Amino acid sequence: MFTKVIFGRYVPIDSVIHRLDPRSKLVLSLYFIVLVFFANNWQSYAFLAATTLATILLTKVQLKFFWEGIRPLIFIIILTVLLQIVFSAGGTVYWHWGIFSITSMGLVNGVYVFMRFFLIICMSTVLTLTTPPLLIADAVESLMKPLLKIKVPVYEIALMLSIALRFIPTLMDETQKIMNAQRARGVNFSSGSLIKRVKSIVPILIPLFISAFNRAEDLATAMESRGYRGGDHRSKFRILKWRGADTIACVGMAAITAGLFLLRLL
């Protein structure tokens, strides 16, 4: 239950999108998210939806994984769309009650907002389903390198990120173990009043923190004994490689941009 992260987890299969450099995937998906806000009519939304669908198909990942990525956010999406519909005015009025009204403009706006959400989530899911978190961390490191000039400890941040990623499953396991140990002592996590349930979390958190600190101390010692001194006098085992496909992906994105701005004129 804890292991589901929003946007979905990496699916280790082979596809054109999987093989792209994480840097290009990261930058292009962020770029696409910005691009979505430039769509202003149904043609441009349809166009972006078509390109998103094409990308999703290229990942070869089953559609149900995308649905799983959207599901946790569905409530927020519906709420926003509803608010958008009942609060925006203009066009034909279909229904009206106090400050609330359903109008043709409201409906259109609602659909646009839904599309925006939907496209953004789909593209972010494409990124996380096709790129292991570690490579995303690598991409962040590589893209942040210019910040070294203003003394941002980029390498340290990247190492912290990768260690955090590495310890998430370990700590999840630990939480589960502690919960089981508490259950064996008669604690019930799933019933009782809200206050009671929140209270039952405290005896999970305290041992979890203690063990996390112990682990951190052990880890620091182990890193030191293996010669870690921080800074940039380190060689790198994992390297990122920009390939032809990445350039093609960028050109494709430029074409999509051009297409979108043409459709905006309609």
Place this chain on the structure above:
Amino acid sequence: MIEVKNITYSYPNSDSKALNDLSVTIQDQQWIALVGHNGSGKSTIARVIDGLVEGYQGEVTVNGMPLNDDTVWDIRDQIGFVFQNPDNQFVGATVQDDVAFGLENRNVPRPEMVERVQQALEVVGMSEFATREPSSLSGGQKQRVALAGAIALQPKILILDEATSMLDPQGRQEMLEILKQMKQRFELTIIMITHDLSETAMADRVLLMNHGQLVADAQPEKLFARTQVIKDNGLELPYSEQLKEQLAVAGIDLPREYMNEDRMVEWLWDKLN
């Protein structure tokens, strides 16, 4: 050569002495087995040698270099250390990243690094797990990875703190064989911490610790003969040695040298025929 002179140390939050005026000299290319019951100070002395503990009394010299703030990194460069808990020393996000970590720190060029990572994983039999994440490995597999991480550094001194505790008997035997070969090939000095006296048979010297002090320093066979010392310090003779003891009581003549269980079975079989 490692020289430890009159080391006394207490952990900051405790008032009992984890090490109490401990002195020992370890020659190059010796295989040392360090034994003692829980809390006898084995891990602590190993950490002192690697410069991971501060605020002790006494002196440590490693290969002629006195251990201090200026030399500690050079000394660590010569030491490969495998810790007790394999989970808390797994730094990399995957097996190969973890083995590479120490090499990255030593700024080893990438092509050489890739090769050394591969070789080290091969030695410990973990090649096919190179891209696996630690959460998908068993305790014993993580210990193998930790050993690979130390081997990849090609150290002069290898310190193993109960580094085989989670391996199955066969895996443990395999690791001991690997260590033996590596010791010859790379002229290694090995300090192996263990609870299990049968693991000490390959050692040149067994150091027995209790209450932060050295109680015995002898060759394995000589130590096995001192059964009372072993029992008094909370340890147990290897099974074959216990059997030997019983047979001796029954008046059967036995060879003096240590025999593992397989050798013992063979010997008994010959004797019976």
